Amino acid sequence: MPEAGQKKVSIRIDGELVQLPASHTILQAAAMAGRFIPTLCHFDGLADAGACRLCVVEVSGVARLLPACTTPVQEGMSVVTDSPKLAAYRRMILELLLAERNHVCAVCVSNGHCELQNLAAQLGVASVRYPYRYPKLPVDLSHPRFVLDQNRCILCSRCVRVCASVEGAHVWNVMSRGIHSMVVADLNDPWGDASSCTGCGKCVNACPTGALSEKGQAVEEMMKNTAQLVTIAMRKAVRA
Amino acid sequence: MLTTTGRAAQDAGEHAFIDEVIARRAGRPGALLGILEDVQEHTPHKYLCSDDLRYIAARTGTPLSQIFSVVAFYALFNREPQGEHTIAICRGTACHTRGSRNLLEKLRLDFGLTADADGAQADKLTLTTRDRKFTLRTVACFGQCALAPVVELDHRICGHMNEQALAREVKALVEEKRS
């Protein structure tokens, strides 16, 4: 939307005045104001899915909570990025994610470098009130270089989006629905057999948890090269 | 067992049909759903096999993962061969309040079908008997609420069902086929 990109609007983020182009989102505005809004599905340079709902904020005059990642700023908007209610909801969402699959950090390649783990610590999630589901999902070791551990996946769909819009390979998608949703390669083929995969590894670097990792990494060893991937994705997004 | 040439001939026939369907639907809104619906309806056991899906993907230029995502998302699509007869039990609200769960349980017992390990799925299911005679499935709502509880036997709606009437209808289904 080039014509909207030029016009600037003024909004308040937790009382602080921010000026930015109208095409920007509340999440971007908060970043400019130096305010932290948690998110797990947003990835700079990728179209937002609005999937994790951690970034919901309060906007004065709007009864509903709005997701910061997909709500464009509007002139005069006043945003509250944190409140007791928001904090409680965000903690509940994290607890639900932790209960959904298996997030035992002690045995995870991403331990110490995991966005889910970091966020849980940051938002003070000390325990999970919901029963753990532990669904015993498959671990796909068929790819020569990478591993997919469904048990660590939080269905943020960053892998799906980066593969489609940056690499253009469309290896990944999500199958089934509801609680049975799972990331799949091609026709639910073993990743190593997926004819569309270029082996670029962008999905691995986009993944916020230990669901996608490089082979041969031991516990705590998997470090994602996020910064480089963001640069590539941003460049691609600008061109598009 | 099909011979290699037999299969090739069959594939060729199938491919010609898929080509025709794609030609008719491609480029229009809802094309992919329509193509998959037509192809599934055309196959003998009313399901979508991987070979057909790969062919559709290649012909329409659709990513495989997108096709799989669609097939696995919509209740209408089957990834497994279906039984000779399909019995669909309506699980709409009116049917539920008039005892459709009992009908479902009864048929499952009669057919010896057990739910998969994940109990939460138990009420939303498509199960086929080992001999491929019957497929038992649930439908969200047929919109026949005034006839509740409703069961559809091979596309024929039967209203005001009870366990005995259902057993009778199922028996009739088998005998009809025989005669």
Place this chain on the structure above:
Amino acid sequence: MSRIEDLSTFNDVRERGVAKLLPGVPRIAVGMGTCGRGNGAEGVYHALAERISYYGMDVQLVGTGCFGPCSEEPLVNVFIPGQPLVILRRVQASDADRILSAITTGHVPAELAWCKVEDWDHVTAHFKYGHGYPELPDWRDIPFFAGQKKIVLRNCGVINPDDIEEYIGVGGYQALYKVLIDGRPESVIEQIKAAKLRGRGGAGYLTGLKWDFMAKARDVEKYVICNADEGDPGAYMNRNEIESDPHALLEGIIIGGYVMKSTKGIIYVRSEYPLAVHRLERAIEQARQYGLLGVKILDRPFDFDIELVEGAGAFVCGEETALIASLEGQAGRPRPRPPFPAEQGLFGRPTNINNVETWYNVPPIIIKGPAWFTETGSARSAGTKVFSLVGKVRNTGLVEMPLGTPLKTFVYGIGGGGAPGRSIKAVQTGGPSGGCIPQEMFDTPVDYETLAQLGSIMGSGGMVVMDEDNCMVDVARYFIEFTHSESCGKCVPCRVGLDVSLKILDDFTTGKGTAAQLDQIVELGRMIRDTSLCGLGQSAPNPVLTTMRHFRHEFEDHMIAKRCRAGVCGSLALSPCENSCPLHMNIPRFLALLKQNRLEDAFESVVMDNPLPASTGRVCQHPCDNRCRRQTIDEAVNMREVHRFIADAIYQSDRFDALAARVVARKLPATGYRMAVAGAGPTGLTAAFYLALLGHQVTVYDGKPEAGGMLRYALPEYRLPKAVLAKEIEMIARLGVQFVFNTRIGFDLSLNDLGSSHDVVFISIGTWKESWVHLPGTELKGVMPALPLLEAVSRGEAPPLGRKVLIIGGGNAAVDAARTARRHGAEAAIVYRRERKDMPAIAEEVHAAEQEGVKIVFLAAPHRILGDGEGNVKALEVVRTRLGEYDRSGRRKPVSTGEVIRMDCDAVVLAVGETVDADFCRASGFSLTEGGTLVVDRFTLETSRPNFYAGGDVISGASNVSNAMGYGKKAARIIDERLMGAGRLAQVLPGFDYVPRAPDQLSSARRHETAVLPAAERAQSVEEVAIGLSAACALEEARRCLHCDARG
């Protein structure tokens, strides 16, 4: 080809259509919607077609859509030129000859005719059929249709949906013609705005605004979409609308396409609706032929076409962004908004999506104008809405009512109320996105705002009526299970939050729920509602949040008492009959034992569950009958009579002593605790029985000279012989229970004294005060309350009734008084202010009374009692009532008509209900409810005073014997548990060598009723009327049991 290009070709088609609808020959139209077909309409159609051709008759036969009342299908309407249109109902194929032969003589078959239509308002045209058939009611006078206003359904069931000419004949496509000729799209949008039309898909957004937004969007391609992916379980109005009148939908969409400057229309329809798909395909084809779709529509510079897309079974595709994803060949996962579809929708182009019913409202608004439209409905919700009224009402079907109509009109007026003997509990509106509205709130007007305030929504218009057989916890679970399986899985709150919610609800339906979970599910629900990505998730918690708001007590029942009163939650009950029995008798077990010829075991099973089986076997209200699953085949098993048979067989044999010894042998060692039971009625006797069995020392106090309470002093000998009761009390006495008679608690013996001399006191004094009627003349001699009358008779006295007795009331006491009066040689008539179906008395007893010559005057309320000069009653004046508004009990309130009738009599008996003795209560120091009953903890029966418990009528108000005994049993269990620190009741109950199993051979016999003395004989005697089942019949009844207690 009949392409319409100008007014004259348009009018030609219109005239052809009118000629089909009002032909010079008789026209028979068979309702061929899916519901009609499901009930055999195709057979009817073919039979008629075959007979018409056989006779060579000049009759026009067509298929139409559905007229609405699905429970009366198959419907056929018959038009004979010059006469009204007549609606025939429940027509069968075998009726074909009868219908045709009636028509040849210019008549309609009287036994099938339901109502007539003299003129019909198609909104876009008005049809006059003719006057006649004075014996037939007008359709508007049929309760199902009363108050309906058919705007959306204007043509449904009247025209042939497969014939475009009939649609044009009733003024169809005229609005399109007008819009195209006018050529001012803006003014159409203004009209839609002025009409305040709101989206009928659920959210209720203003359609005019949506259209305006879209019309202003600029792009080379724009899409107009009709959302016909009606997926709400329990809602099927869109299916019917499309099946019955597809062209009206097309017309609305074409107009929308024109004013929003689009050339492409799409209808996204559920594939589960094959007939609707078929009719739409045909309608689109015809519209193209007639030049109403395609290029240069009506020869104006406007190109537009409509494409049909079949959904593939995903509820979430009702969500507009998911629907768009689906059309683009993706899984139906909703996308974030903004961007809104009107900016970037299908394939990134501006897109407008409206619900089916919204489109149907467009042509009428254009023809009649916005002012006409806003005349109907409420201030903020204009127009009508079609609802599918289904569930536990007598009349089900599609109804179109003005918005703002109160719920009770739907349930009791149109729906005709619940099934006999079942009370309605709630209405579920809005499907999985809506909520349950309790019966106390049926005054609620049905419009967008009010329903939202109650935590529900209007949604697409589903209305599912629930009665006492529906468990609200189960209903909440059902909807969460539905949204859980339909959730797309994209956003976390909906995907995982619903999964956790479902697990919690599973815990409640299996009795494992906890108080912490009760709070957790509300907290989770709010989070899911506030943070989910799309409407599915945002509204998914509504069913839970509303049931928690309005039916929290049901959750508590499941959690604390581990009871599902409705008997739905299978793992909490042995069988539906056991669950409905206040004493929780193991009914399937005693039936099986009897079947195995183990009479003594059967007796022990019965008596250990219920210490007064011979009495309850005669006079219980038998709630088990209502729940028996055998009803789905024929009638309920006669469980009450079987247990009476078992009890009588032992009591009247020489085996009584042996079996009494078997019961006494089960007694636990003495505990040393002393219990006082105040009141020797059924509640007190039951409590005493179990407390004694549990080893406590029990003394029962009563003001009367003998035990039995109401059973002894209110029930007439002909219903429950005193000798039978005496035998049962003897069994209780054998357990060591002491009785102290002629001692009224609170008068002859103070509660304080009782409390200090016993460890626990159980109050079960019942309701012995007859409610007084405040009428002029009640001071006259010959006016008496029912209870003292029955009591006097039970003592063998002959009351001064005279020759003619009038009884005021409708309960069991009224019927007992009347039948007693007959036995004393008097004429007896009952005066009741409501209708027969509203009488609280047991139906069998009412029937028996009438057989004995008791007259019942319905719809008559007492006005005043007249006396002679000496202060004696000589007449009762009653005022005729008619039935007015529905009250909270779901019965229509009797309203005076002002017409007074005088009925001569010698005595007037007041039997309008009994209450707790207020003098006792005031003196007791217990906390009391507004109704004058004792306050107790619902789950423990503790009163406000430590170590004092209460049960029976004194806490529930006047009820019946089995309810009363249920309290006694529960009290004994709880009191013992409190004193001994553990539940011990199971220890005294015997086990039997019995494995519940579905019967190998099910009896195909119909229900056996008890034999009765001939009416002529019994009116003159006090002999027991109901003789009971024979051994053979009792055995056959036991063989009829389906054994719901068997676990697969």
